[in-house]
Amino acid sequence: MDAFDPLRKLKEFISYPSVSADSAFAAGMKDAREFLEKTFAELGLVVETVPTPLHPILLARREGPAEWPHVVIYGHYDVQPPDPLNLWESPAFEPTERDGRLYGRGAADNKGPLMVHLSAVAQLLRDNPDLPLRITFLVEGEEEIGSPSFVPFLETHKDKLDAEFVLLSDTGSPRPDQIVITTGLRGIVCVEAELTGPRTDLHSGVHGGAVENPLRALVRLCASLHDADGRVNIPGFYDAVTEVQPWEREQVSRLGQREEEYAEFLGVDTFGTTPGFTPFEAVRFQPTLEFNGLGGGYQGEGSKTVIPSKAMVKISCRLVAGQDPQDIQEKLLQTLRERCPAGVKLECRTAHCGAPYRVVPPHRPDTPANLNPYLAKAYDEADRAITEAFGNAPLYLREGGSVPIIADLKTLVGLDSLMIGLFLPEDNLHAPNESFHLGVMEKGITVSRRILQHIAEQGAKESMK
Amino acid sequence: MDAFDPLRKLKEFISYPSVSADSAFAAGMKDAREFLEKTFAELGLVVETVPTPLHPILLARREGPAEWPHVVIYGHYDVQPPDPLNLWESPAFEPTERDGRLYGRGAADNKGPLMVHLSAVAQLLRDNPDLPLRITFLVEGEEEIGSPSFVPFLETHKDKLDAEFVLLSDTGSPRPDQIVITTGLRGIVCVEAELTGPRTDLHSGVHGGAVENPLRALVRLCASLHDADGRVNIPGFYDAVTEVQPWEREQVSRLGQREEEYAEFLGVDTFGTTPGFTPFEAVRFQPTLEFNGLGGGYQGEGSKTVIPSKAMVKISCRLVAGQDPQDIQEKLLQTLRERCPAGVKLECRTAHCGAPYRVVPPHRPDTPANLNPYLAKAYDEADRAITEAFGNAPLYLREGGSVPIIADLKTLVGLDSLMIGLFLPEDNLHAPNESFHLGVMEKGITVSRRILQHIAEQGAKESMK
Numbered sequence: 001m002d003a004f005d006p007l008r009k010l011k012e013f014i015s016y017p018s019v020s021a022d023s024a025f026a027a028g029m030k031d032a033r034e035f036l037e038k039t040f041a042e043l044g045l046v047v048e049t050v051p052t053p054l055h056p057i058l059l060a061r062r063e064g065p066a067e068w069p070h071v072v073i074y075g076h077y078d079v080q081p082p083d084p085l086n087l088w089e090s091p092a093f094e095p096t097e098r099d100g101r102l103y104g105r106g107a108a109d110n111k112g113p114l115m116v117h118l119s120a121v122a123q124l125l126r127d128n129p130d131l132p133l134r135i136t137f138l139v140e141g142e143e144e145i146g147s148p149s150f151v152p153f154l155e156t157h158k159d160k161l162d163a164e165f166v167l168l169s170d171t172g173s174p175r176p177d178q179i180v181i182t183t184g185l186r187g188i189v190c191v192e193a194e195l196t197g198p199r200t201d202l203h204s205g206v207h208g209g210a211v212e213n214p215l216r217a218l219v220r221l222c223a224s225l226h227d228a229d230g231r232v233n234i235p236g237f238y239d240a241v242t243e244v245q246p247w248e249r250e251q252v253s254r255l256g257q258r259e260e261e262y263a264e265f266l267g268v269d270t271f272g273t274t275p276g277f278t279p280f281e282a283v284r285f286q287p288t289l290e291f292n293g294l295g296g297g298y299q300g301e302g303s304k305t306v307i308p309s310k311a312m313v314k315i316s317c318r319l320v321a322g323q324d325p326q327d328i329q330e331k332l333l334q335t336l337r338e339r340c341p342a343g344v345k346l347e348c349r350t351a352h353c354g355a356p357y358r359v360v361p362p363h364r365p366d367t368p369a370n371l372n373p374y375l376a377k378a379y380d381e382a383d384r385a386i387t388e389a390f391g392n393a394p395l396y397l398r399e400g401g402s403v404p405i406i407a408d409l410k411t412l413v414g415l416d417s418l419m420i421g422l423f424l425p426e427d428n429l430h431a432p433n434e435s436f437h438l439g440v441m442e443k444g445i446t447v448s449r450r451i452l453q454h455i456a457e458q459g460a461k462e463s464m465k
Numbered sequence: 466m467d468a469f470d471p472l473r474k475l476k477e478f479i480s481y482p483s484v485s486a487d488s489a490f491a492a493g494m495k496d497a498r499e500f501l502e503k504t505f506a507e508l509g510l511v512v513e514t515v516p517t518p519l520h521p522i523l524l525a526r527r528e529g530p531a532e533w534p535h536v537v538i539y540g541h542y543d544v545q546p547p548d549p550l551n552l553w554e555s556p557a558f559e560p561t562e563r564d565g566r567l568y569g570r571g572a573a574d575n576k577g578p579l580m581v582h583l584s585a586v587a588q589l590l591r592d593n594p595d596l597p598l599r600i601t602f603l604v605e606g607e608e609e610i611g612s613p614s615f616v617p618f619l620e621t622h623k624d625k626l627d628a629e630f631v632l633l634s635d636t637g638s639p640r641p642d643q644i645v646i647t648t649g650l651r652g653i654v655c656v657e658a659e660l661t662g663p664r665t666d667l668h669s670g671v672h673g674g675a676v677e678n679p680l681r682a683l684v685r686l687c688a689s690l691h692d693a694d695g696r697v698n699i700p701g702f703y704d705a706v707t708e709v710q711p712w713e714r715e716q717v718s719r720l721g722q723r724e725e726e727y728a729e730f731l732g733v734d735t736f737g738t739t740p741g742f743t744p745f746e747a748v749r750f751q752p753t754l755e756f757n758g759l760g761g762g763y764q765g766e767g768s769k770t771v772i773p774s775k776a777m778v779k780i781s782c783r784l785v786a787g788q789d790p791q792d793i794q795e796k797l798l799q800t801l802r803e804r805c806p807a808g809v810k811l812e813c814r815t816a817h818c819g820a821p822y823r824v825v826p827p828h829r830p831d832t833p834a835n836l837n838p839y840l841a842k843a844y845d846e847a848d849r850a851i852t853e854a855f856g857n858a859p860l861y862l863r864e865g866g867s868v869p870i871i872a873d874l875k876t877l878v879g880l881d882s883l884m885i886g887l888f889l890p891e892d893n894l895h896a897p898n899e900s901f902h903l904g905v906m907e908k909g910i911t912v913s914r915r916i917l918q919h920i921a922e923q924g925a926k927e928s929m930k
Contacts, residue, residue: 209783212736213737288674291680295759303657316669
């Protein structure tokens with residue numbers, strides 16, 4: 001076996017255009033998958049390719065005695081579409097090094113970070129072929145399209161994931177010298193509501209004043225969903241929210257981002273936060289109800305004086321720890337039904353839901369007694385390794401985005417996740433000129449290696465007791 | 466000169482495809498105009514074709530001594546586009562008789578009704594070449610595109626319109642045996658508002674909770690524009706509204722339309738009227754504020770969890786007698802500015818305005834002392850002639866729609882209008898298979914002829930005093 005060269009491997013991985021959203025890239029998906037199958041096999045792992053209705057999920061196992069600790073490493077081999085192509089400085093699927101970065105679609109999301117852990121495992125096994133650690137790589141191909149096959153997969157394959165915890169890097173950090181360990185993700189609930197008034201668009205002169213305008217009903221209905229402070233005005237919406245801990249606020253305060261800079265970045269004069277939360281806290285700790293799209297009537301140029309027959313709104317709620325997506329969805333639907341004005345008919349469609357996730361690291365006032373002891377050890381080693389490799393202790397922060405599979409792994413398989421943020425704001429995720437910071441990559445490998453090595457050692461100690 | 470055959474003439478008029486909105490129909494516009502010029506000349510009228518930036522306005526004058534009364538007859542020679550063509554049972558510009566109706570684009574709006582008055586004049590002048598009446602046909606070619614040239618035309622040609630009143634038929638009646646004399650039209654004010662929040666669409670996970678969502682701001686702003694009763698909630702909006710007279714409500718009550726039938730026609734379970742008004746009253750007597758179009762964010766299939774950068778609404782107000790469009794527009798703009806939530810920027814664009822119009826026929830408690838005496842006589846004769854020709858006395862009703870040129874004629878030239886409704890709900894105005902009821906046409910000619918004859922006689926009596 002050749003020496004495992006992380007950069008060479010990553011370049012090859014990026015060169016396969018594995019766009020999951022577009023069937024024109026089916027060959028790229030297959031090539032990326034086969035690259036991983038070959039690479040895992042080279043490391044001596046047992047590879048299982050699990051078919052799904054769309055893109056197969058890869059399981060690559062380093063097996064061993066049941067007393068060895070077991071770590072699941074998650075990643076995804078699919079990438080976002082590369083459009084608009086003309087804005088790329090070098091071709092999206094021809095990985096190119098410039099100024100300490102590797103450019104290419106998927107470099108940061110998620111091929112680079114996955115390669116960090118893969119390289120760490122390769123080095124560990126090269127140096128210690130008898131490492132007493134079970135490892136399962138779980139690599140899906142549908143992350144960029146909402147992981148539709150993930151829950152069914154978990155339900156049928158959870159016995160293979162009987163592990164201590166999940167290790168992954170699919171979240172961000174603010175600077176190359178300031179790594180974040182992500183301790184929470186928001187959940188999501190999506191509902192679309194359509195109001196129908198008159199059977200057809202009406203002339204607003206001939207009939208205006210006789211009928212309820214569905215747009216008027218909709219703005220009234222939607223305006224009722226927040227109170228004057230911007231809090232969500234749905235009975236019971238906040239009831240189950242887990243209280244934010246002082247240590248969490250303290251970590252946010254150490255982020256070092258200034259509100260003025262954030263406002264300038266967003267292009268706003270004032271923030272729209274609820275009372276008691278800075279914008280940096282609000283996006284991490286507060287649930288929201290947002291109107292993602294709303295429309296009805298004539299939206300073209302000029303005027304057309306109609307009373308539209310229909311109006312619709314797309315609503316999504318971001319949920320925080322404690323909130324249950326089914327419960328919130330039901331409360332939202334119930335509120336919409338109760339407040340729907342007379343004279344229009346309401347029809348609701350529900351779309352995808354995802355649970356929020358929160359994990360409390362060790363040594364916090366609210367660390368749960370049943371935190372997996374290997375995960376606790378992994379946190380400790382991650383903290384030490386990151387501090388040494390990157391020069392600063394990691395921050396422990398929740399993120400505002402939603403990665404529902406993390407909550408699914410907790411709910412369905414009982415696994416918490418150690419999430420080490422390896423991509424940076426300037427990595428241009430989902431945008432042209434995506435890149436991965438090679439310095440972060442190198443240090444990330446060291447950190448991952450130290451964590452896995454430490455877990456193996458802890459397991460060995462445990463079994464010698 | 467051949468005998469004037471109204472039906473033959475109308476068929477020729479309809480055969481010229483005079484669609485003002487589409488430059489592809491320029492030849493049709495020219496043909497229809499030349500047809501009128503020729504027809505007016507045949508009657509001995511002096512024709513003046515007044516150029517405008519788009520479609521010329523025709524003035525055709527029967528001149529005479531200053532002591533003869535002077536009636537302006539208004540009409541328009543342009544028609545709506547005929548699309549969708551495949552829904553026409555006979556070609557839109559090949560006028561076809563079926564079951565006592567003449568089918569073709571423009572048959573009812575406005576070529577048929579204009580031909581009614583033209584035929585009345587032809588018959589009158591044939592029978593009495595010395596009829597002591599001055600007549601000016603004022604026929605525009607931009608009615609279907611909002612009459613943009615009409616006000617500038619009035620301002621430069623008002624000396625030619627120094628008349629007693631305007632006679633026209635460009636409004637509707639409910640049944641072929643129940644004619645309406647239209648006593649009012651609503652005005653209109655259009656405003657478009659755009660709210661801008663963050664400089665670009667944002668990920669609702671990453672940034673949700675930090676910023677005001679322009680759609681949230683917009684629904685709050687829009688919801689504030691009506692109170693719980695559906696009345697327009699803009700300070701001073703109703704201040705100048707002329708009180709509805711008991712005789713006006715009495716006339717509406719005689720319309721004989723049932724609320725259940727109207728609800729069924731509209732396809733609604735309940736009406737959206739303000740307290741104190743039936744739906745039939747509301748559309749005639751109440752001003753409105755309608756959202757004609759509203760939109761922002763992602764409106765396609767599925768979900769895209771963005772916080773949009775922008776959201777917009779198109780608002781139109783229908784105004785009733787007493788309200789001033791400039792005043793209402795300013796109040797609306799002021800209210801939008803005052804209530805615009807923090808965190809978003811408001812930009813407003815104003816579009817066309819039109820004043821409301823109301824005329825009080827003679828013998829009403831509120832008939833103005835300065836009602837033109839010839840117009841009073843014309844009303845009386847119209848009432849008698851309609852009663853005899855159609856079998857029922859006319860109803861005197863305001864209409865919900867807006868025909869701003871009627872108010873312009875009043876404001877700029879001082880002319881009130883006698884509006885005799887000659888098209889019916891089943892005439893399919895602006896829709897495929899437009900037609901004109903030939904029985905209504907024939908009776909309409911009799912009525913128009915009697916009115917003009919009566920005014921000429923009154924003038925002669927007056928000058929003999």
